[in-house]
Amino acid sequence: MKNISKIITAFLLLIITQSMMAQEHKARVLVLFYSDNGGTYELAKEISKGIETQGNVQAVIKQVKASTHPKLKDIPIASVEELSSYDGIAFGSPVYFGNISTGMSEFLSKTVGLWTTHALEGMPATVFMSAGSGAGKELAIQSFWNSLAVHGMVLVSNGIRGAENIDKNTPQGNTVLGVTSLASVKNVERPSESERYIARMQGENFAKIAAALKDIFPHKMTSENDIQEKTANINTVLKQKQIILPQVPKPAGNYQPYVRSGNLVFINQVALKDGKILNPGKLGLSLTEEQVKEATKVTMLNVLSVLNEALGGDLNRVKRCVQLTGIFNTKDDYTKHADLMNIASDLTVEVFGEKGKHARATFGASSIPVNSSVEIQAVFEVE
Numbered sequence: 001m002k003n004i005s006k007i008i009t010a011f012l013l014l015i016i017t018q019s020m021m022a023q024e025h026k027a028r029v030l031v032l033f034y035s036d037n038g039g040t041y042e043l044a045k046e047i048s049k050g051i052e053t054q055g056n057v058q059a060v061i062k063q064v065k066a067s068t069h070p071k072l073k074d075i076p077i078a079s080v081e082e083l084s085s086y087d088g089i090a091f092g093s094p095v096y097f098g099n100i101s102t103g104m105s106e107f108l109s110k111t112v113g114l115w116t117t118h119a120l121e122g123m124p125a126t127v128f129m130s131a132g133s134g135a136g137k138e139l140a141i142q143s144f145w146n147s148l149a150v151h152g153m154v155l156v157s158n159g160i161r162g163a164e165n166i167d168k169n170t171p172q173g174n175t176v177l178g179v180t181s182l183a184s185v186k187n188v189e190r191p192s193e194s195e196r197y198i199a200r201m202q203g204e205n206f207a208k209i210a211a212a213l214k215d216i217f218p219h220k221m222t223s224e225n226d227i228q229e230k231t232a233n234i235n236t237v238l239k240q241k242q243i244i245l246p247q248v249p250k251p252a253g254n255y256q257p258y259v260r261s262g263n264l265v266f267i268n269q270v271a272l273k274d275g276k277i278l279n280p281g282k283l284g285l286s287l288t289e290e291q292v293k294e295a296t297k298v299t300m301l302n303v304l305s306v307l308n309e310a311l312g313g314d315l316n317r318v319k320r321c322v323q324l325t326g327i328f329n330t331k332d333d334y335t336k337h338a339d340l341m342n343i344a345s346d347l348t349v350e351v352f353g354e355k356g357k358h359a360r361a362t363f364g365a366s367s368i369p370v371n372s373s374v375e376i377q378a379v380f381e382v383e
């Protein structure tokens with residue numbers, strides 16, 4: 001009996017080890033897209049389905065920048081550094097004037113470092129795009145190919161794959177370079193069934209090529225560990241310094257907790273803690289400097305918590321703190337605002353290091369909303 005259980009255990013261990021090894025040897029394809037309205041994302045999902053029909057290839061969907069679109073807000077954001085760690089990349093973008101969209105173009109312009117270090121050379125790439133009427137759709141894919149060719153990537157076209165099985169009574173976005181969708185041709189839902197089918201075929205074909213070329217060209221790998229380490233960075237700092245971010249305070253009026261404009265995030269907070277203002281009042285009348293400093297720390301933690309939410313929980317995407325403005329409820333003759341504000345500035349540098357150094361303004365006010373002793377306005381540049 002004992003022997004049988006030993007044999008079963010050994011057999012199970014063998015299966016587990018083999019499946020772990022198979023996982024390790026899987027090719028990984030990044031499906032990297034930008035989308036305004038979600039059409040490109042729909043194609044990205046079909047491309048991924050096609051990729052995963054190949055048991056030896058895993059698809060990873062990411063977008064190039066954060067989006068507030070409900071369909072897109074929870075999709076992870078790719079970093080430039082991680083691109084070289086994949087075995088192939090399927091790029092997706094809307095068509096803008098027969099060209100790549102601005103969002104994708106911005107991301108590609110950050111890959112100069114990868115280009116000059118030959119990091120993507122020999123890696124397979126394929127392109128899919130969401131168009132409106134379809135005007136200039138092949139031109140757009142071709143212009144996308146220009147950038148990928150400069151990187152030395154192996155460009156994988158789609159040919160007329162699947163064309164015999166599509167609905168020819170309705171205009172379709174298939175092209176020999178890669179699939180597109182005709183989002184503004186609305187007689188059927190877009191992407192149409194035929195466009196989705198071509199996208200899956202493109203993904204399937206691309207996965208075969210990525211698997212075949214895996215390990216042929218040694219990439220300058222940014223290993224998965226490096227990537228995880230990078231994203232764990234600020235979280236580790238917070239943990240080491242025992243800094244706990246509070247719940248994101250709810251807006252008390254007709255405004256947003258933050259606004260992102262381009263790469264800048266704007267945030268304003270007061271000393272709200274657990275639903276109440278910490279140490280309310282005026283410095284010099286009802287409050288000491290120590291109490292205002294305590295309120296300043298709480299206020300800055302609120303700012304960081306909102307920033308964390310604006311960045312989808314990844315504070316590593318902070319490029320720098322641009323400016324902090326501290327407003328303090330003080331008596332008219334008070335002059336040591338800078339000492340109070342240092343609490344917020346020190347905390348910012350403690351969390352973000354060099355990136356936390358910022359320009360600063362401080363001033364006194366005769367009153368601050370909800371009787372907070374302090375308000376902080378913050379501007380951060382983010383990825």
Ligand SMILES: Cc1cc2nc3c(=O)[nH]c(=O)nc-3n(C[C@H](O)[C@H](O)[C@H](O)COP(=O)(O)O)c2cc1C
Pocket residue numbers: 034035036037038039040041093094095096097098099130131132133134135136137183184
């Ligand atoms: C600035 C701009 C330029 C565009 N140019 C074209 C174009 O040349 N050809 C086309 O077919 N659609 C064009 N469109 C439409 C988009 O490609 C289309 O709405 C696309 O489906 C958006 O993809 P998304 O749903 O992933 O955001 C353009 C849209 C914008 C905003």
